[in-house]
Amino acid sequence: MKQAEEVTKLSPANVPDEWFTFIEVDKTEAETVSRPSLSYWKDAWRRLRMNKMAMMGLVFLVLLTFMAIFGPMMTPYDVNVQDRPNQYQPPSAEHWFGTDNMGRDVFTRTWYGARISLFVGFVAAIIDVFIGIIWGGISGYKGGRTDNIMMRIIEILYGIPSLLVTILLLVVFGPSLFTIILALAITGWVGMARIVRGQVLQIKNYEFVQASKSYGAKSGRIIRKHLLPNTMGPIIVQMTLSIPTAIFAEAFLSFIGLGVQAPYASWGVMANDSLGAILSGNWWTLFFPAFFISFTMFAFNVLGDGLQDALDPRLRK
Amino acid sequence: MDRILEVNDLHVHFSTYGGTVQAVRGVSFHLNRGETLAIVGESGCGKSVTSNAIMGLIPSPSGKIVNGSILFKGEDLTKFPEKKMRTIRGVDISMIFQDPMTALNPTLTIGTQLMEGLIQHKKVSAKEAEKRAIEMMELVGIPNPKERLKHYPHQFSGGMRQRIVIAIALICEPELLIADEPTTALDVTIQAQILELFGEIQEKTGVSIILITHDLGVVAKIADRIAVMYAGKIIETGTKRDIFYRPQHPYTKGLLHSVPRLDERGELEPIDGTPPDLFSPPIGCPFTARCPLAMEVCNKVYPATSSLSETHQVNCWLQDERAKQLLAAAASK
Amino acid sequence: MFRYILKRLLIALITLWIIVTITFVLMVSVPGSPFNSEQTSNEAIQANLEAHYNLDKPYHIQYLLYLKSIATLDLGPSIKQPSQTVNDLLGRGFPISFELGMVTIIVAVISGILLGILSALRHNGIIDYLAMGFAVLGISIPNFILATFLIQQLAVNLKIFPVATWSSPMHMVLPVIALATGPMAIIARLTRSSMLEVLTQDYIKMARAKGLSPWKITIKHALRNALMPVVTIMGTLLAGILTGTFVIEQIFAIPGMGKYFVESVNQRDYPVIMGTTVFYSAFLIFMLLLVDIAYGILDPRIKLHKKEGGEG
Numbered sequence: 001m002k003q004a005e006e007v008t009k010l011s012p013a014n015v016p017d018e019w020f021t022f023i024e025v026d027k028t029e030a031e032t033v034s035r036p037s038l039s040y041w042k043d044a045w046r047r048l049r050m051n052k053m054a055m056m057g058l059v060f061l062v063l064l065t066f067m068a069i070f071g072p073m074m075t076p077y078d079v080n081v082q083d084r085p086n087q088y089q090p091p092s093a094e095h096w097f098g099t100d101n102m103g104r105d106v107f108t109r110t111w112y113g114a115r116i117s118l119f120v121g122f123v124a125a126i127i128d129v130f131i132g133i134i135w136g137g138i139s140g141y142k143g144g145r146t147d148n149i150m151m152r153i154i155e156i157l158y159g160i161p162s163l164l165v166t167i168l169l170l171v172v173f174g175p176s177l178f179t180i181i182l183a184l185a186i187t188g189w190v191g192m193a194r195i196v197r198g199q200v201l202q203i204k205n206y207e208f209v210q211a212s213k214s215y216g217a218k219s220g221r222i223i224r225k226h227l228l229p230n231t232m233g234p235i236i237v238q239m240t241l242s243i244p245t246a247i248f249a250e251a252f253l254s255f256i257g258l259g260v261q262a263p264y265a266s267w268g269v270m271a272n273d274s275l276g277a278i279l280s281g282n283w284w285t286l287f288f289p290a291f292f293i294s295f296t297m298f299a300f301n302v303l304g305d306g307l308q309d310a311l312d313p314r315l316r317k
Numbered sequence: 318m319d320r321i322l323e324v325n326d327l328h329v330h331f332s333t334y335g336g337t338v339q340a341v342r343g344v345s346f347h348l349n350r351g352e353t354l355a356i357v358g359e360s361g362c363g364k365s366v367t368s369n370a371i372m373g374l375i376p377s378p379s380g381k382i383v384n385g386s387i388l389f390k391g392e393d394l395t396k397f398p399e400k401k402m403r404t405i406r407g408v409d410i411s412m413i414f415q416d417p418m419t420a421l422n423p424t425l426t427i428g429t430q431l432m433e434g435l436i437q438h439k440k441v442s443a444k445e446a447e448k449r450a451i452e453m454m455e456l457v458g459i460p461n462p463k464e465r466l467k468h469y470p471h472q473f474s475g476g477m478r479q480r481i482v483i484a485i486a487l488i489c490e491p492e493l494l495i496a497d498e499p500t501t502a503l504d505v506t507i508q509a510q511i512l513e514l515f516g517e518i519q520e521k522t523g524v525s526i527i528l529i530t531h532d533l534g535v536v537a538k539i540a541d542r543i544a545v546m547y548a549g550k551i552i553e554t555g556t557k558r559d560i561f562y563r564p565q566h567p568y569t570k571g572l573l574h575s576v577p578r579l580d581e582r583g584e585l586e587p588i589d590g591t592p593p594d595l596f597s598p599p600i601g602c603p604f605t606a607r608c609p610l611a612m613e614v615c616n617k618v619y620p621a622t623s624s625l626s627e628t629h630q631v632n633c634w635l636q637d638e639r640a641k642q643l644l645a646a647a648a649s650k
Numbered sequence: 651m652f653r654y655i656l657k658r659l660l661i662a663l664i665t666l667w668i669i670v671t672i673t674f675v676l677m678v679s680v681p682g683s684p685f686n687s688e689q690t691s692n693e694a695i696q697a698n699l700e701a702h703y704n705l706d707k708p709y710h711i712q713y714l715l716y717l718k719s720i721a722t723l724d725l726g727p728s729i730k731q732p733s734q735t736v737n738d739l740l741g742r743g744f745p746i747s748f749e750l751g752m753v754t755i756i757v758a759v760i761s762g763i764l765l766g767i768l769s770a771l772r773h774n775g776i777i778d779y780l781a782m783g784f785a786v787l788g789i790s791i792p793n794f795i796l797a798t799f800l801i802q803q804l805a806v807n808l809k810i811f812p813v814a815t816w817s818s819p820m821h822m823v824l825p826v827i828a829l830a831t832g833p834m835a836i837i838a839r840l841t842r843s844s845m846l847e848v849l850t851q852d853y854i855k856m857a858r859a860k861g862l863s864p865w866k867i868t869i870k871h872a873l874r875n876a877l878m879p880v881v882t883i884m885g886t887l888l889a890g891i892l893t894g895t896f897v898i899e900q901i902f903a904i905p906g907m908g909k910y911f912v913e914s915v916n917q918r919d920y921p922v923i924m925g926t927t928v929f930y931s932a933f934l935i936f937m938l939l940l941v942d943i944a945y946g947i948l949d950p951r952i953k954l955h956k957k958e959g960g961e962g
Contacts (some may be wrong), residue, residue, distance in 0.1 A: 011618075012618055012619070012620055012621035013621070015614050015617070015618050018613075019613040019614035019617060020612055020613070020614055020634075020637070020639040020640055020643050020648070021612060022610065022611065022612055022643070023611050023612060023613050023615075023616070041462050059356070123639055169631075298543065
């Protein structure tokens with residue numbers, strides 16, 4: 001570096017004669033990019049890690065999943081065994097989150113609630129992805145008449161107020177976890193299908209896809225090998241953002257009395273049970289389910305935002 | 318001659334997450350009244366940044382003019398506050414953008430977009446503005462101007478849209494027009510028409526033009542003088558004749574060889590390699606790594622400006638006597 | 651434009667027909683009859699029901715007559731409340747719910763757009779971070795949780811606002827905040843991102859190159875384009891607010907349609923559930939249609955979709 005400094009001080013007027021010799025320049029060297037290149041997924045992970053909020057969401061969700069599995073084992077209490085004499089106990093060494101109107105342990109019930117919320121969220125999202133990819137993929141890939149008809153159907157479904165139909169379904173078939181997930185899945189995939197179709201339409205015309213088409217590759221293979229890997233980013237983002245929607249829907253339905261029934265306990269049911277309690281000052285019965293619904297949705301939302309930024313190829317730096 | 322614009326030792330830096338990009342590194346040139354200067358170079362060489370600097374449109378706070386002056390009719394634009402720049406933009410200096418498909422607001426009629434600058438700066442009545450807008454539409458060759466004013470951009474073809482963009486740029490009768498790649502996004506036949514239009518307009522209005530392009534074919538049609546830019550520096554300037562018939566810098570020669578010519582049946586020779594990373598630009602001549610005649614000195618010291626004539630300047634070590642001897646020796650072997 | 655509206659109208663009608671059909675199919679598939687005498691409280695209602703739903707006739711006739719009664723805006727009787735029809739309940743409850751919904755949407759749109767613009771113009775500044783942090787919280791906290799929290803803090807503890815019911819502007823504050831925060835947050839985020847996208851467009855650079863003031867560029871050139879995506883999600887937001895009124899009215903004891911609806915859900919008052927579902931669906935579909943038309947007016951590219959102006 002010392003030599004370089006001396007060199008910059010040299011004015012063009014007094015350069016030494018011996019520097020006037022031709023040199024061989026390695027042209028390939030000029031083409032190598034000076035910054036290290038990373039694969040798409042590695043780079044996305046690197047950028048996700050830099051996003052503090054998204055990482056906080058991810059850590060929270062990992063912890064929540066852990067507690068949903070092991071939390072209920074940490075206490076001697078059963079989710080549903082009532083203990084009337086011990087109702088409305090504030091948080092203490094025996095009952096970490098206190099007890100509710102029936103004397104049930106809120107700590108235990110909270111992690112049972114986490115199981116329900118995470119289960120509903122993930123299963124509904126996976127069904128969304130499954131139907132969405134098939135519908136959107138076929139629609140975008142086939143194009144023409146098929147696409148037209150499939151998109152009309154989506155437009156019609158889009159107008160259906162899904163929560164209303166869900167309520168109707170639950171009223172008729174009786175509230176259960178299965179009905180809730182079924183009802184959410186019937187209308188939930190529409191957004192996913194639109195996104196997949198948009199991605200497929202865009203990528204379909206890329207050269208590498210055109211090229212494999214000209215080699216006579218089968219449609220199925222093109223979809224599997226080329227289109228899917230390249231549409232994964234937006235699908236993951238949409239999935240992350242559709243999970244809180246499903247969690248909200250379950251909590252909402254539980255809250256109006258259409259939620260899961262005993263022996264299950266969901267956060268929405270817990271919140272509904274303790275509506276009266278807040279007026280009497282037993283805040284903990286509402287606080288814990290309310291906090292965990294909100295924070296879980298928050299965690300999925302910030303993680304989804306972070307993934308969106310991290311997976312957007314346009315934002316690569 | 319009357320100099321309308323003089324840029325001296327302009328440095329523009331951008332701070333990004335990856336570090337500081339030295340996009341323009343000491344650019345100097347001038348423009349005479351009524352003439353057309355072409356700034357030619359590959360993408361990323363700093364030519365668009367230079368034109369944005371003249372317009373005062375360097376995105377702040379990431380971009381900054383760190384040194385140099387831009388004298389417009391003797392006044393330094395870099396010293397002007399934003400508010401004063403707004404009275405210059407669109408009035409004294411106008412700009413045309415590359416892609417006419419995106420340069421027009423899709424939700425406003427072209428009449429609105431034509432007239433708003435005029436109404437803002439010249440405080441004319443709506444009726445007068447419309448009259449002027451129709452005149453401008455006629456000038457740039459849009460048939461049926463009165464009716465077309467009420468139409469939206471999507472109802473025009475690409476070539477027509479670029480004509481409208483030109484009309485918008487000219488409506489306040491600016492003295493300087495900066496055209497940033499005005500024909501790149503257009504079909505070849507439309508390109509020729511738009512270039513002809515520039516000639517006509519200059520004849521009619523006497524406007525001075527800075528043409529930013531990577532395409533020497535465009536330059537050949539309408540430029541009076543050419544400045545060749547590479548990695549944030551101007552490496553050769555001259556009249557059209559100077560550059561096309563007596564190019565000095567190996568990069569300029571390379572550019573000319575990569576332009577297809579009708580009179581020569583030779584092979585098209587692309588310039589190997591890519592321009593240097595402007596995060597840490599080389600201290601010597603930036604073209605060294607791609608230069609067929611690179612010398613040790615090129616890596617170490619940036620060459621001084623040598624004048625071949627009053628109009629023709631180049632920054633290259635090959636102009637040095639010692640290099641000429643070296644070349645002669647190599648040739649005799 | 652006319653063709654565009656016609657097409658939208660057609661899609662709206664098909665959607666509505668599908669919903670009506672779904673409600674019918676679900677009702678006839680309820681285990682046992684939803685209208686049998688165990689469910690109903692007296693014989694007069696039973697007679698009303700049988701007359702309204704033509705229970706003595708085969709399914710396809712029932713279906714056609716059901717379609718006819720809906721087309722004539724007759725939504726049938728209630729099982730649980732004697733001598734009440736669904737139309738009566740809607741007549742009493744819907745205006746209140748409509749008022750709550752409209753105030754909510756106006757508050758959400760105005761504050762959401764303002765917040766979004768502010769964030770975009772101060773991109774990566776403190777205001778941006780605060781506003782977007784607030785917005786993520788807003789979309790994460792369910793409205794019924796926010797509502798109970800507001801009651802507890804502002805009504806019970808601090809006694810600033812009344813706890814419940816719907817009789818003065820002061821009564822509206824808490825329910826509207828609880829209901830508007832979510833949609834406001836969604837609008838703010840969308841406005842911000844679409845504003846940021848628009849601000850990088852060439853036509854904004856062009857407007858700057860014309861020497862227009864930042865204020866004029868924001869209002870005239872950026873905002874209108876940035877609000878297009880906001881218009882498209884209005885339908886979804888309205889649906890969310892509408893279902894939100896169910897819980898909010900219940901929590902605040904507001905005598906709107908949402909409260910009746912949740913009550914009838916809990917009492918399994920099938921005709922009221924069916925009737926409200928059909929009515930609200932029709933209302934939402936109509937709103938979606940309005941949104942589509944508004945979009946067509948805002949975006950000139952849609953208006954002349956078929957007859958392109960072409961080369962002049």
